[in-house]
Amino acid sequence: MLAFVLGILYLFLFPQPSGREGYFKPVWSRGIPGPQAAARAAGQGGAAWFKAGRHFGFVRPEGELQYAAETLHGVALSDAGFINYPRVADNFVFQDTGGGFQYGVRGFGYPLLDSSGELLYSVSTDLTELKRLDRDGEVLWSAGFFVPITTLSLSREECAAGLLDGTLKLLDARGRIVQDFIPEPGRIPVILGAALTPGRLAVLSGIDPQRLSLLERRGGTYAPVAEILTGSDLRREALVRFTADGRFLAYETETGLALRELRHGAGAPLPLPGRLLALSSSEDGLLAVGARAGRGSVLRILRPLDSPLYSRSLAAEDLFLRFLDGSLLVGFPGRLLRADYLEG
Amino acid sequence: MRPTLLALPLALVLAFPAGGFDWPLEKVVLTATFGESRGDHFHSGVDLGGGEQEVRPIAAGEVVFSYEEGEDRSSVPVGLGSFLVLEHQGRVRSIYGHLEAGSMPRAEKSFDGSKPLGRVGATGYSLGKHLHLVIIDSEMRSLINPLAVLPPVPDRQTPVIKELFLRSGREPVAVKGGMSFRQGTTEVLANLYDLREDVSYAWRMAPYRISLYQDGREVAGLRLDGLHEKLKRDGTPELALLESDRGFSELFESEWLFRLGEVKLVPGQTTLSLFAADYAGNESSRDFPLTVTE
Numbered sequence: 210m211l212a213f214v215l216g217i218l219y220l221f222l223f224p225q226p227s228g229r230e231g232y233f234k235p236v237w238s239r240g241i242p243g244p245q246a247a248a249r250a251a252g253q254g255g256a257a258w259f260k261a262g263r264h265f266g267f268v269r270p271e272g273e274l275q276y277a278a279e280t281l282h283g284v285a286l287s288d289a290g291f292i293n294y295p296r297v298a299d300n301f302v303f304q305d306t307g308g309g310f311q312y313g314v315r316g317f318g319y320p321l322l323d324s325s326g327e328l329l330y331s332v333s334t335d336l337t338e339l340k341r342l343d344r345d346g347e348v349l350w351s352a353g354f355f356v357p358i359t360t361l362s363l364s365r366e367e368c369a370a371g372l373l374d375g376t377l378k379l380l381d382a383r384g385r386i387v388q389d390f391i392p393e394p395g396r397i398p399v400i401l402g403a404a405l406t407p408g409r410l411a412v413l414s415g416i417d418p419q420r421l422s423l424l425e426r427r428g429g430t431y432a433p434v435a436e437i438l439t440g441s442d443l444r445r446e447a448l449v450r451f452t453a454d455g456r457f458l459a460y461e462t463e464t465g466l467a468l469r470e471l472r473h474g475a476g477a478p479l480p481l482p483g484r485l486l487a488l489s490s491s492e493d494g495l496l497a498v499g500a501r502a503g504r505g506s507v508l509r510i511l512r513p514l515d516s517p518l519y520s521r522s523l524a525a526e527d528l529f530l531r532f533l534d535g536s537l538l539v540g541f542p543g544r545l546l547r548a549d550y551l552e553g
Numbered sequence: 554m555r556p557t558l559l560a561l562p563l564a565l566v567l568a569f570p571a572g573g574f575d576w577p578l579e580k581v582v583l584t585a586t587f588g589e590s591r592g593d594h595f596h597s598g599v600d601l602g603g604g605e606q607e608v609r610p611i612a613a614g615e616v617v618f619s620y621e622e623g624e625d626r627s628s629v630p631v632g633l634g635s636f637l638v639l640e641h642q643g644r645v646r647s648i649y650g651h652l653e654a655g656s657m658p659r660a661e662k663s664f665d666g667s668k669p670l671g672r673v674g675a676t677g678y679s680l681g682k683h684l685h686l687v688i689i690d691s692e693m694r695s696l697i698n699p700l701a702v703l704p705p706v707p708d709r710q711t712p713v714i715k716e717l718f719l720r721s722g723r724e725p726v727a728v729k730g731g732m733s734f735r736q737g738t739t740e741v742l743a744n745l746y747d748l749r750e751d752v753s754y755a756w757r758m759a760p761y762r763i764s765l766y767q768d769g770r771e772v773a774g775l776r777l778d779g780l781h782e783k784l785k786r787d788g789t790p791e792l793a794l795l796e797s798d799r800g801f802s803e804l805f806e807s808e809w810l811f812r813l814g815e816v817k818l819v820p821g822q823t824t825l826s827l828f829a830a831d832y833a834g835n836e837s838s839r840d841f842p843l844t845v846t847e
Contacts, residue, residue, distance in 0.1 A: 283630050297678055316677065317592045319630030334632025334678040335597045335650070335687070337696075337792065353594065353792040355696050355782045356689055357638075357648070359618060361628045373618060373638060373646070374691055378790075385788035397640055398691075399617050402628075404770075416617065444616050444662065446627050485626075 237272035262542025289326025291485035314346030350384025371400030402449035452490035499528035556808025588777030596685035607669035614639030650685035708833035773814030
């Protein structure tokens with residue numbers, strides 16, 4: 210264990226530049242789970258959620274661990290707190306970033322939180338029903354579909370639910386269907402991924418061919434503005450995400466990742482050695498990508514459509530990446546690191 | 554032809570030629586039926602126990618979607634556990650849920666029936682090893698009762714009709730011998746269920762068909778043969794029975810208490826009769842005579 214930790218630290222402390230000169234300056238590294246901060250009042254001080262293998266928790270920017278626990282079966286994480294739920298759950302218990310009890314509600318299926326933690330949803334076990342609940346457990350709305358939900362993307366005002374039948378349902382904050390988007394189905398219709406951000410929607414769909422549709426809000430509805438045949442044959446959920454700087458769209462392909470610049474439509478593939486494990490982008494245009502590589506993984510930092518800035522093989526099979534205020538949180542089983550990426 | 558198939562909409566029957574599908578398990582033990590209450594939603598398929606077994610496709614089909622618990626990332630919390638979706642001829646899809654982790658051959662893109670697609674497991678929201686089997690008719694945009702299109706399963710157990718309730722105010726009142734009710738329109742609820750063939754204790758499952766008669770005339774009924782989407786008054790979609798268009802909350806008062814409909818009671822003697830049948834054709838009926846006062 211010690212050798213593994215020292216090995217990881219060595220890689221971050223003595224990086225070998227790849228492409229443009231870039232390196233990580235480790236800020237801190239800590240074992241997970243480790244000693245947790247003394248109980249502090251909920252909401253006191255900007256702790257960020259993370260994952261590290263089967264563990265998750267909240268850590269403060271200076272590295273103080275506010276809370277860490279092992280995931281029971283799954284965990285719904287948000288900036289305000291979490292719901293750690295067992296395989297068979299009949300209630301959802303929301304705890305704040307320090308682990309303090311906030312509320313508990315009766316729930317069927319599994320819970321889901323929006324990024325702020327203010328909106329609580331549940332998804333039925335057969336994936337055909339999405340519900341929004343309030344903190345008293347009252348069902349604010351429910352939406353039932355004749356096929357399972359294959360992908361979900363939530364924003365404050367809208368919810369994009371991709372379905373097995375090849376339809377993407379756009380729901381408003383009251384659960385009403387405000388738009389059905391049905392991409393060209395190909396030989397087999399199915400929605401494989403979706404990303405929703407204010408004013409923009411991206412949908413990955415279909416088998417033979419597989420296509421990515423980019424839509425923009427015009428008036429009250431989203432209208433297609435571009436369509437790309439991806440050349441992939443994925444038959445599982447695929448990641449689709451807009452970057453934090455709002456300039457690019459990243460989507461998973463059979464060979465890795467593809468990036469598309471939103472304004473001019475320029476695109477480029479980003480081949481990966483194995484399955485995409487994690488992706489995070491910073492507001493200043495950096496993209497961190499983690500992928501499986503043999504029995505380990507690889508971490509790459511790049512500016513989209515530019516040559517890679519940093520590439521490093523890691524021994525861990527699982528990887529968590531999250532940009533936070535210019536720093537990168539890197540989580541893997543048993544450890545969490547914070548490192549600043551520097552160029553020069 | 555099984556009598557229940559006669560009740561299916563013609564289009565549904567035409568979509569599924571006889572003998573086109575087979576059970577996905579060698580040993581079929583039905584542990585939950587289609588349309589049962591799952592607390593806040595309909596059970597969208599059938600559950601099959603029978604211990605650790607290989608799972609085979611119900612017909613030759615192509616993989617549309619799959620999820621492997623512990624391996625795949627998902628934006629949706631997946632209660633189905635590891636699952637696989639196949640597309641068959643005629644735009645019919647089948648879903649195999651709670652498969653054993655790692656048992657799906659992920660490289661395979663189609664199955665002709667000669668190879669298993671996985672093993673029965675307990676991944677996802679599952680209390681024990683079982684297969685959750687769902688059949689979807691994409692053409693009709695509906696979930697259909699797998700028992701309607703798969704070969705008959707031996708079953709000699711008749712459904713159990715426990716109680717009949719009338720509700721004109723807030724609380725339902727059980728109908729018992731010699732009771733009097735006031736005239737007017739009242740809602741009728743029935744506590745009934747079907748039983749498993751293979752166990753001696755009362756493992757409950759939903760029947761397939763329920764009818765309510767008043768003095769020999771059918772006044773309400775329902776069949777759990779399929780579910781489709783409908784829009785509620787508030788503009789949100791919900792699943793509803795194909796045949797009667799009734800949503801979950803319109804059908805279930807609680808897990809085994811079905812809301813059947815309304816009857817008009819006029820002064821005098823009247824008899825309400827309940828009829829229930831399961832998919833194997835086993836039938837039960839029970840009369841509830843009552844006195845109606847002004």
